[in-house]
Amino acid sequence: MNCLPVNDISNIEMSLTLTLHTAPEVPLEAEAINPDRLVGLSEAEIAALSVYHGNQQAAIGDFFSVSGKGNSEFHIEGDLTRVKLIGAGLSRGRIVIHGNVGLHVGAAMSGGEIIVEGDALDWVGPEMSGGRIVVKGNAGHLVGSVYRGGRIGMRDGEIIVHGNAGNEVGNGMRNGLIAIGGDCGDFTGVNMLAGTIIVLGELGWRSGAGMKRGTIVSMHDVELLPTFSYACTYQPTFLRLYLLHLQELGLSIDDAYISGRYRRFSGDAVELNRGEALLLKS
Secondary structure, three states, rough: OOOOOOHHHOOOOOEEEEEEEEOOOOEEOOOOOHHHHHOOOOOOHHOOOOOEEEEEEEEEEHOOEEEEOOOOOOEOOEOOEEOOOOOOOOOOEEEEEEOOOOOOOOOOOOOOOEEEOOOEOOOOOOEEEEEEEEOOOOOOOOOOOOOOOOOOOOOOOEEEEEEOOOOOOOOOHHHHHHEOOOOOOOOOOOOOOOEEEEEOOOOOOOOOOOOOEEEEEEOOOOOOOOOOOEEEEOHHHHHHHHHHHHHOOOOOOOOHHHHOOEEEEEEOOHHOOOOEEEEEEO
């Protein structure tokens, strides 16, 4: 174990902590809450950074108490369900959210890590291209998805949701890994271009609709679209590696998932059957 010398306390920095003291009455757009913006800033400088409360410009200090110095890791405390865009564009560092969080957390991030100790609303990690988001509770709709009118959703990185997720998880996903520990809503992997979605709970209706490539995995039976056709039953080696990785990250992975055999279905036939759905054989 690496330890700092006892007398070298100058290398130890107190992590930055933002504590919500005034709940916003309307959604608060807080793109400034990002290690890329906050590293090296003093408490006063951080408190003075601009946010938008609805259509009114405000400052971080109007809503948050700031303690510590901006470094590569910081913590946010309070009910943030009306706070949007935390960690948007993140490229480095670590954000730990001690509570629930609002829309668009980690939008278009390219690196770093975001930990949400509670639930997250819609649009977790839309169009992200790297890094990792972990949601310890439930997530809303459109996890790792493409924005309306766009072409490509999640391009790389990992999104791990320990609880349930809503509709259209991985819509337009191009690469990366999405893992849902609970159930998933309808249209999981819709218009998927590539990448992997693993759902430990139940899949909703019309999963994989319009998928061009990629893999959707479920540990339960599901009624797939008629444009999916049975191909074979086998033990996919790559899936074992993914599951062991998710186990290390704290998801509850049954040994039967790791050693089990999976029924492979090719689809969507509308897109030449180049994608696949893998269903654990009971």
